[in-house]
Amino acid sequence: MFLVVLICLMDTSTVFGQSDQTGQKRVTGTYAITNATVITQPGKWLSATTIVIKDGLITEIGENAAVPVEAKVIPGDSLFVYAGFIDMGGEAGVQKPEEAQKPENFDPSNPPNDVAGITPERTVLDYWDTANGSITEWRKTGFTIAQLLPKGEMLPGKTALVVYGNAESTNILKAATGLFGQFETARGVYPGTTLGLMAKYRELYKNAELKNQHAQMFANNSNGISRPEKNKSLEAFYPVINKQIPVVFEANEELEIRRVLKLKKELGFDLVLMDMEEGSNLAEELLAANASVVLSLKLPDDKAQKADMEDATEESKTAHKRVVEAYEEALSHAGNFEKAGVKFGFSTNQVKKDDALKNLRLMIANGLTEEGALAALTTNPASILGISKYAGTIEEGKSANLVLATDSLFAEDSKINYVMADGYLYEYDISKTKKTEGNTSDVTGEWNYTSETPGGTSTGEIRFTEKSGNLSGEIDVDDPNGGGTLTRPLENISYDGKTLSFTFSIEVQGQKLTVHTKGKVDGDDFNGSISIRDMGDFSLTAKKAPDFKF
Template sequence: MKKPLLYAGVFCIMVSGLFSYTSAQAQSDPTGKKPITDTYAITNATVFTSPGQAGVKATVLIKDGLIQGVGSNLTLPKETKTIAGDSLFIYPGFIAGASDVGITRPKDPDRPDDFVSSNPPDEIAGITPWRSAVDQFSIKDSKVDDLRKVGFTVAQITPDGGMIAGKTAIILLGSENSTNLLKENTALAANFRGSRGMYPGTAVGVMAKFREVYDNTKLTSERSQKYSTVAGLKRPEITPTYSAMQEVTSGQIPVMFTTSSELEIRRAINLQKEKGFKLVLTGLEEYEGVLDVIKASGAAVLVKLEIPDDKAIKAMKDDASEEVKALNARVKKAYDDAIAQASKLEEAGIPFAFSTVGVKSGDIMKALQKMIENSLSEEAALAALTTNPASILGLSKVAGSIEKGKMANLILSTDSLFAEDSQIKHVVVDGIIFDYETKPKKKASTGGNSDGSVKIDGNWEYTSESPAGSGTGVLAIQKDGTSYTGTITYDDPSGSGKATAPISNVVLDGSSLSFSFTVTANGMEILVNVTGEVSEGSYDATMSVGEFGSFPFNGTLTPTLIANK
């Protein structure tokens, strides 16, 4: 539980002065120690109670973390504190069907002296159904706030581990001082990842081992029942694995199989048909070719809320050779097909929700907008974030829509949710309001380029914030044909002044600028991704630092300086 905090402490020492933690500073009360009041009303806002419902001007009354009413003529108790919502749009809080937010990886067990690679102990082979995601979760992880900033209020957390990692749990992304657990042991997390250097080392081996564990669990359960009623029988072997698997074999909980490819989807569905357990397909990335198989299986579906990287497409040059153009065309088609897959699920009538496992929170809204641009309806997108995951997780009575009696989990945005300029200003979790900074959408600089993009070549003096405090440096960008190169200086982690690193993956899309660089500290390389908006010589960005979270990064173009050649 304390591992992320330890990492952060080490990181602060290594990169002193470069980054600073301020995500909590955006909140009026990030700890939730002082909720505004037990009773308050957000008045005269545009409220979207559920997917497919038109927005209506209404007041939302909240008391003790529950929605007490939604309407235009509510009678407010005397103790009610009112919050003007005239310019705000209210939506149900998002629900992640599966997420690794706040999850830390457990320590690998030591191998016994008599270890045999062809028959390893279950724990070493990655078969740990008794583990709970709750034991690996920390609400203090900065990724919790990162996910909440983009509208998520509830998440089904999945444990980290091997082929059978353990049991999932459903938690609120709320205050550090609240009881955020909603349900424990809600599904069994499994995947086709084999064990390195031992059995089962392949996907086929995983399938065989899963069958063995499943069948032995059923057999043990049957023998245990007979042993308790019939005298003279040999005592059945009861292991932690078989005990923990009984919730699956009895149909109490589903198996949540991570299946990123079409082949893995077919394998999971074949296992489900053979054994009869309840199935949730999660982490789907390639699935268009098996939509009929998925629909026939009746399995619940969680799509990975991520789209392929489009940097290679943006880097394509018009003067390329015919051979390169043909290759580029295939790359472009693969990209277009990938981001249109979600709309194919909608067309096929397959309800789905989203998984955020392995997804950067800062990329989520871009992914949603790209899916919508490629034929996914806004109604289906909102359903995949609210009512669908609520149904899949058994939360429909308490979450997924804005109704009297349900948890006060809300998103308050500055515009309709999927509008290009919309920003999330407040997120309400279990009745606690978290405030986030919003900025006017900046227009492209009048000194931009002929293609409508802004001017970025030159030297940028920047400031950044991190757990270690404020840092400064110079971001130097040079234009090289249709692409960009450059360097960035930062405080050397060794404490010997400034260090310099090349920047890579520089992408300018209109007024949006992103780039990457690597910080080396004590022999460890840390990848840093920076993304933000450029306007009139200023750069307001967010810096994502590996597993340590996201931090502010602000730069000013210095007209008196010339970027190094």
């Protein structure tokens, strides 16, 4: 009877039980990820390592870390563990405020601040929905912490730092991390143009400086000094003026970047440049200004690059060449910044979820190193945001924000299997099959297997089918919970022409046990082994049944 004896021998308290995919029904606050490859920070790896998490914190890391009895165990034999990603500029769950109503007979050359898109007193948290589905989607991509950007025009409000944890938790790490600005104006009212916008920024900042000085003088010695009038928009600048928070300014193009750098030099505020899509040639200026850099994970569409221009006019070919050059420059943008010594983070603002890691891999293929890419997702944003004490790396005492992938993160076939955010575990379905490189006809059909275990010899049947180059399959096993036979689907099937591997799972006392199988195919013979966490490897051979045709 296949696996039954093994399962009965196992201490099921250490078998991994499938987590709730929503992360909302946490059975325990204690977890152990065992025997995993752990990337503690860019460039530093630990093999066969166990991570113990308790109540949202990493309590122990090491090859011989003791697994608590109450821990839910996640076998990490084939998993790569990374620090949770940090989004330097996201909008997951952020709603746009209602448009301000224009008063009757208002003067468009001197509109109220809210009509002009000037609301620095607002905070993005007032418009953040923790139950929004987009948070779940970005967490699936590996992002566990995000600096949220408010929506609006010129000065829509303050940014905030949150963790993508349980929807019922507070999840707020910092209520105000920056004052957000952008080259976006309200229609039909002043400032209206880029030059007008720049002038308005200067006016607001200078007036806020004067008002701040007045307020401090009144607070220190009110005798003979008039009481300062309240102005919530100008007072919102005080934390920037007092160097408590930076200005987070969205600047996509080189000209916008130069303009913001000029404002910084003139006014003296700390600066985070957000969503940069150009500007790697400005590395010296950025370093001299001590400006923090955030690159957009958005890349241009590659359709133009693939266009057939054989019969096009010379004018069209010239235009197409410029588009292709711009596309290639965009791909090498991050790599150029890295070579210039500029540390940067990434923003998901206006990026499609499914494009994030794909675009990162394109950047790596065009000059960005894997260490540089990982740093931009973890250590760099943690440093920029001032949260390195509890985020960005995997260390004892830090928050349990982790990404568990099936392979090295930037490998083409790597998939994120689990994410832990704020100590809550989320499990995600990964592809049931893998594209095969070998001839699938070698494998498709019925195989009669024999397995040698401590309980003796057991037999059964494995069946493989093929569709569009992908293998799928199922295996018959005896029900470990008693009575009859179970048919279990095969997952993670891989065949390269010689080596065949797959996994399948089986429920034991309500817990999910994963069985790994791997071996060599030689004609109609398969010689391999099965492995089960904490029980070792055991022989499994199979013979392909003849495919009779009449």
